[in-house]
Amino acid sequence: MNKRTLLWSLLSLAGLMGLGLAGCRRTAPAQDTDRLPVVVSIAPLADLVEQVGGSRVQVTQMVPLGSDPHTYEPTPAQMEAVSQARLLVLNGADLEHWAEDVVQAAQNPDLRVVRLAEGLPLLDRNPHLWLNPRFMMRYADKVADALAALDPAGATKYRQQAEAYKAQLADLDADIRAALAEVPNRKVVTLHPAWDYFAQEYGLEVVGVIQSTPGQEPSPAAIAALVAQMRAEGVTVVIVETQPTPPAARVVADEAGARVVYMEPLGGPPPLDSYLGLMRTNVQALVEALAAQP
Ligand SMILES: [Zn+2]
Numbered sequence: 001m002n003k004r005t006l007l008w009s010l011l012s013l014a015g016l017m018g019l020g021l022a023g024c025r026r027t028a029p030a031q032d033t034d035r036l037p038v039v040v041s042i043a044p045l046a047d048l049v050e051q052v053g054g055s056r057v058q059v060t061q062m063v064p065l066g067s068d069p070h071t072y073e074p075t076p077a078q079m080e081a082v083s084q085a086r087l088l089v090l091n092g093a094d095l096e097h098w099a100e101d102v103v104q105a106a107q108n109p110d111l112r113v114v115r116l117a118e119g120l121p122l123l124d125r126n127p128h129l130w131l132n133p134r135f136m137m138r139y140a141d142k143v144a145d146a147l148a149a150l151d152p153a154g155a156t157k158y159r160q161q162a163e164a165y166k167a168q169l170a171d172l173d174a175d176i177r178a179a180l181a182e183v184p185n186r187k188v189v190t191l192h193p194a195w196d197y198f199a200q201e202y203g204l205e206v207v208g209v210i211q212s213t214p215g216q217e218p219s220p221a222a223i224a225a226l227v228a229q230m231r232a233e234g235v236t237v238v239i240v241e242t243q244p245t246p247p248a249a250r251v252v253a254d255e256a257g258a259r260v261v262y263m264e265p266l267g268g269p270p271p272l273d274s275y276l277g278l279m280r281t282n283v284q285a286l287v288e289a290l291a292a293q294p
Helices: 003-020 042-058 076-084 100-108 134-150 152-181 191-200 220-233 249-258 275-291
Strands: 036-040 057-061 089-090 113-114 187-190 206-211 237-240 259-262
Touching: 003 249, 036 042, 036 076, 036 134, 042 057, 042 089, 042 134, 042 152, 057 220, 076 100, 076 237, 089 100, 089 134, 113 134, 134 191, 152 191, 152 249, 187 191, 187 220, 191 206, 206 220, 206 259, 220 249, 237 249, 259 275
Parallel strands: 036 057, 036 089, 089 113, 187 206, 187 237, 237 259
Antiparallel strands: none
């Protein structure tokens, strides 16, 4: 039985029950059944799909806040959501290598999978393109295309909503450029290579990375070499993407006389619950740290 047939059967059953309970009929909960079911890996992309899809989509986010998207393991309920979905939106570029198994296991012939980073210029297989708002603009177009292909009746709406959101991303981009233009020292060290695309776009220099492999602690020799390089180059800021600050990042910052700044790559409580709020909060913290004297 396909989903539509099942739905009609349930509606008919509800109708029959309604006749038997004259006067006590309830309105069927129809608000979600018309929406296009979309499963998304990470919070910034869930926000993006909601911005572009609006009231025509029903978004399920897989990686909860506080979980590492590089190593995530989906729950059975999320596997079920993928088996019912029409669209799975991934960042791609091997961020969600666990997702390939999910797609296999879902055995959902109606599922379309979009990997947003595909076709964009990757830096050394680094997946963190969403942290550059200019790439988010490209992502917005790709989401609009994917939704329009699955739901042609909404195509105009999707394209309009994508354009409106891209205008907000363009404002964000201009504001970041202006804020960082004032900063005299553009050298940073990062905990893991999350900010490389951001740095490339806005002229920051990532002098070193503490965890070149996510979650893997550096050796004492690697820490010593990084600290020496930071002193030599006058790096005063260490960007970390997790709280509390991991011990290795604390040691590197203390040894080099640098400041630790927390820049969240995924999301959190307001104002971090939207991509725009997330990026504006991050940039403000970064600019304050870079502008401060060591
Ligand atoms: Zn990452």
